[in-house]
Amino acid sequence: MRRPQRRRGWRAADFDHAAVRPFALLFGAAVGLWFPDIDQTVPLLDHRSVVTHSVLPALLAALWLPRALAAGIAMGVAVTLTADLFPERWVGFATIHLPLFGSIAGASPVWLGLNAVAAMAVAHRCAGLRGAPTTARAGTAAWLIGPDRMLFAVTAGVAAVYIVLGEGKLVPLAAVLAVWVAGRGMARWAPAGGR
Numbered sequence: 415m416r417r418p419q420r421r422r423g424w425r426a427a428d429f430d431h432a433a434v435r436p437f438a439l440l441f442g443a444a445v446g447l448w449f450p451d452i453d454q455t456v457p458l459l460d461h462r463s464v465v466t467h468s469v470l471p472a473l474l475a476a477l478w479l480p481r482a483l484a485a486g487i488a489m490g491v492a493v494t495l496t497a498d499l500f501p502e503r504w505v506g507f508a509t510i511h512l513p514l515f516g517s518i519a520g521a522s523p524v525w526l527g528l529n530a531v532a533a534m535a536v537a538h539r540c541a542g543l544r545g546a547p548t549t550a551r552a553g554t555a556a557w558l559i560g561p562d563r564m565l566f567a568v569t570a571g572v573a574a575v576y577i578v579l580g581e582g583k584l585v586p587l588a589a590v591l592a593v594w595v596a597g598r599g600m601a602r603w604a605p606a607g608g609r
């Protein structure tokens with residue numbers, strides 16, 4: 415029996431016009447960059463909480479939101495977790511905190527790295543892994559703004575603004591690009607799911 419074919423690429427119902435997608439990605443990215451730090455305002459969560467500084471917000475976005483928006487949010491989370499990998503020192507609130515138990519200390523960079531890659535994998539999944547966007551009218555436009563290319567361009571742009579302009583650092587930008595590649599790899603072998 416044939417398995418039902420999983421639809422790739424963007425959903426027409428979400429963002430029909432290809433020109434809208436970069437903005438959906440950008441808006442999502444802004445939300446994703448900011449979201450993990452809501453732990454500072456949520457009771458019971460310490461800053462750099464394991465709950466919000468994780469792949470969880472990306473997964474929830476993928477479950478509940480339009481794909482282009484979810485892709486942006488997941489990517490924003492991935493970028494902010496990657497930026498969090500470069501504190502001045504791994505002490506205090508630079509480390510990841512479990513509710514009630516406190517800091518996971520030395521495991522923090524491992525946690526952040528793995529979850530950044532996983533969040534980026536979610537972004538790749540939501541953006542569609544290969545092929546032209548299903549709703550693009552023109553072949554040339556499809557080639558230029560296919561999901562992979564677009565996710566890469568927006569990720570690089572967002573990371574450049576957030577990390578290089580925002581924090582004056584260059585190394586984390588390279589780390590974001592590595593996370594983009596690793597997330598792409600993870601998205602390819604992760605079990606099919608979602609919509």
Ligand SMILES: [Zn+2]
Pocket residue numbers: 450451462467498
């Ligand atoms: Zn944070």
